Amino acid sequence: MPLQSIIKRTLGIKRHGVKEIKEETEGMTVILENRKGWRLPCRHCGTLGKVRDRLKPRRWRHVPLWGISVTMVYAPARVRCPHCQKGDVEKIPWAQGKCHLTVGLIDVLARWAKWLAWEVVAKIFQVAWNTVATAVRQAVTYGLKHRELGSILCIGIDELSRKKGQVYITNVYDLEESRLIWSGEGRSRETLQVFFQEHGNALKDQVIGVGCDMWEPYMEMIREGFPQATLVLDKFHISFGIYCRRWIK
Numbered sequence: 001m002p003l004q005s006i007i008k009r010t011l012g013i014k015r016h017g018v019k020e021i022k023e024e025t026e027g028m029t030v031i032l033e034n035r036k037g038w039r040l041p042c043r044h045c046g047t048l049g050k051v052r053d054r055l056k057p058r059r060w061r062h063v064p065l066w067g068i069s070v071t072m073v074y075a076p077a078r079v080r081c082p083h084c085q086k087g088d089v090e091k092i093p094w095a096q097g098k099c100h101l102t103v104g105l106i107d108v109l110a111r112w113a114k115w116l117a118w119e120v121v122a123k124i125f126q127v128a129w130n131t132v133a134t135a136v137r138q139a140v141t142y143g144l145k146h147r148e149l150g151s152i153l154c155i156g157i158d159e160l161s162r163k164k165g166q167v168y169i170t171n172v173y174d175l176e177e178s179r180l181i182w183s184g185e186g187r188s189r190e191t192l193q194v195f196f197q198e199h200g201n202a203l204k205d206q207v208i209g210v211g212c213d214m215w216e217p218y219m220e221m222i223r224e225g226f227p228q229a230t231l232v233l234d235k236f237h238i239s240f241g242i243y244c245r246r247w248i249k
């Protein structure tokens with residue numbers, strides 16, 4: 001299979017193609033273009049519209065091929081949408097918002113980050129630890145947008161640290177399904193407050209238990225956000241999720 005076909009398949013593109021592949025010291029740079037004369041989808045409603053003009057080229061980091069780092073370069077088009085009656089940037093199939101990673105790389109990093117320490121994932125894929133953190137955040141954001149949170153009963157709150165405890169990430173899990181549902185930088189009351197601002201209303205009437213370490217800023221915020229929930233202080237609070245599941249059954 002030619003390299004162009006592999007790239008197109010991993011990006012999931014039909015209306016775009018590979019214009020040029022440049023071999024550079026730091027890896028491979030792939031210049032993309034849209035097919036001439038083809039209409040492109042509006043990012044608001046998906047209706048196909050004519051290309052009006054172009055923005056400056058943007059760069060996205062993609063999944064490394066055979067250990068070689070791969071960067072995509074493309075000048076996004078602005079399309080005139082016949083439905084919305086306005087001109088805006090096309091819906092780019094490999095991009096998620098303004099993130100500098102392709103959807104393919106976000107997916108790969110976030111999947112591996114479920115099973116391995118994030119610094120190990122970073123080493124395997126030759127990216128910075130922050131890139132793995134960004135991928136996990138993007139995957140969680142996407143997951144939350146497309147997933148029903150209505151069934152969550154027990155959540156776990158935990159922190160990850162790096163650089164000898166100088167940098168923290170707070171993670172919130174659905175304990176029954178063992179899945180990450182939110183991630184934010186820091187481990188303060190304010191960090192967790194963002195979670196409650198985003199999802200507190202949707203979850204406050206249904207969460208019956210919260211497991212976390214004995215960390216006062218978290219505990220304060222949990223008592224405030226989910227006053228009806230039982231707070232379980234347990235370093236290994238994943239067992240709390242198993243307990244909940246048995247209890248409910």
Ligand SMILES: [Zn+2]
Pocket residue numbers: 042043044045046047081082083084085
């Ligand atoms: Zn539209």
